[in-house]
Amino acid sequence: MNQFTDVCLITGGSRGIGAALARHLASSQRAIWVNFVSREAEAGQLCADLLSQGCWAREVRANVADRDAVRQMMTSIQAEHGRLDILVHNAAAALAPKPFLKLDWSRDVMPPLEVACRGLLNCLQEAEPLLGARTRVVVLLTDALFHRPPVQMGAYLAAKGALWGIARAAAKEMQRRGVTFAFVSPGMTKTELLGAYGDRALELFAQDHPLGRLAEPEEIAAAIGALIEGPEYLHGANLLVNGGIDY
Numbered sequence: 001m002n003q004f005t006d007v008c009l010i011t012g013g014s015r016g017i018g019a020a021l022a023r024h025l026a027s028s029q030r031a032i033w034v035n036f037v038s039r040e041a042e043a044g045q046l047c048a049d050l051l052s053q054g055c056w057a058r059e060v061r062a063n064v065a066d067r068d069a070v071r072q073m074m075t076s077i078q079a080e081h082g083r084l085d086i087l088v089h090n091a092a093a094a095l096a097p098k099p100f101l102k103l104d105w106s107r108d109v110m111p112p113l114e115v116a117c118r119g120l121l122n123c124l125q126e127a128e129p130l131l132g133a134r135t136r137v138v139v140l141l142t143d144a145l146f147h148r149p150p151v152q153m154g155a156y157l158a159a160k161g162a163l164w165g166i167a168r169a170a171a172k173e174m175q176r177r178g179v180t181f182a183f184v185s186p187g188m189t190k191t192e193l194l195g196a197y198g199d200r201a202l203e204l205f206a207q208d209h210p211l212g213r214l215a216e217p218e219e220i221a222a223a224i225g226a227l228i229e230g231p232e233y234l235h236g237a238n239l240l241v242n243g244g245i246d247y
């Protein structure tokens with residue numbers, strides 16, 4: 001039951017940064033749970049690839065904003081492994097750019113908040129019996145919280161700002177039991193999340209970037225991996241991975 005050094009759960013692991021992270025972490029010593037909400041085929045193919053490399057992997061459907069679904073997901077992990085060593089809260093709702101003054105609270109602001117904040121709360125509360133003295137939680141924020149905010153992203157920034165607050169509160173209260181937290185704040189990364197911008201806008205963003213390109217998901221995955229595999233004293237760290245956007 002416990003032959004693995006790490007049991008990992010990646011929320012939103014079916015594609016983008018989450019899928020790149022699952023591939024980055026893959027090892028025969030690890031069990032990787034790939035959470036998804038809609039893309040079953042992608043999550044299943046990813047897990048089949050990981051299994052063929054000798055890594056234990058399983059896809060698990062759960063809308064992280066739905067407490068019952070998260071409970072079922074954690075029950076499956078408990079039954080299989082009895083513990084959770086690494087939780088990466090990576091899931092995010094699709095971007096829906098909108099001018100700030102046009103934002104509707106229920107339709108525009110709540111959905112990303114639910115996935116970000118309720119998602120983290122649900123995962124931590126339902127995983128409580130599985131969390132041990134060496135569990136590390138990594139939470140995906142965005143460098144736009146700490147640098148120039150893009151226009152029409154008020155709902156996304158509200159969700160990520162609130163997520164930062166709620167995750168820091170969790171870190172403060174859970175550190176005494178040995179659970180450590182770290183944050184990763186990527187710059188613009190080539191995934192479906194950015195599809196809402198359109199190709200021409202993305203080309204312009206890339207041209208404007210000091211490195212002349214956007215990040216690859218594998219680069220962000222490697223940075224998350226460094227936080228996961230790094231020392232306990234990384235507790236509380238927020239790693240900006242934005243290719244030197246300010247330089």
Ligand SMILES: NC(=O)c1ccc[n+]([C@@H]2O[C@H](COP(=O)([O-])OP(=O)(O)OC[C@H]3O[C@@H](n4cnc5c(N)ncnc54)[C@H](OP(=O)(O)O)[C@@H]3O)[C@@H](O)[C@H]2O)c1
Pocket residue numbers: 011012013014015016017018035036037038039040062063064065089090091092093094115140141142143185186187188189190191192193194
């Ligand atoms: N890409 C960027 O430029 C960028 C920049 C800064 C920060 N980030 C952050 O990095 C993280 C990953 O982003 P990404 O670009 O890889 O996103 P992405 O390609 O759009 O993938 C989103 C993932 O979240 C899952 N998801 C969405 N709603 C969910 C829900 N309610 N419950 C469970 N899973 C859900 C999706 O599952 P399905 O496939 O099943 O739909 C998918 O696996 C996000 O937190 C994002 O905010 C991204």
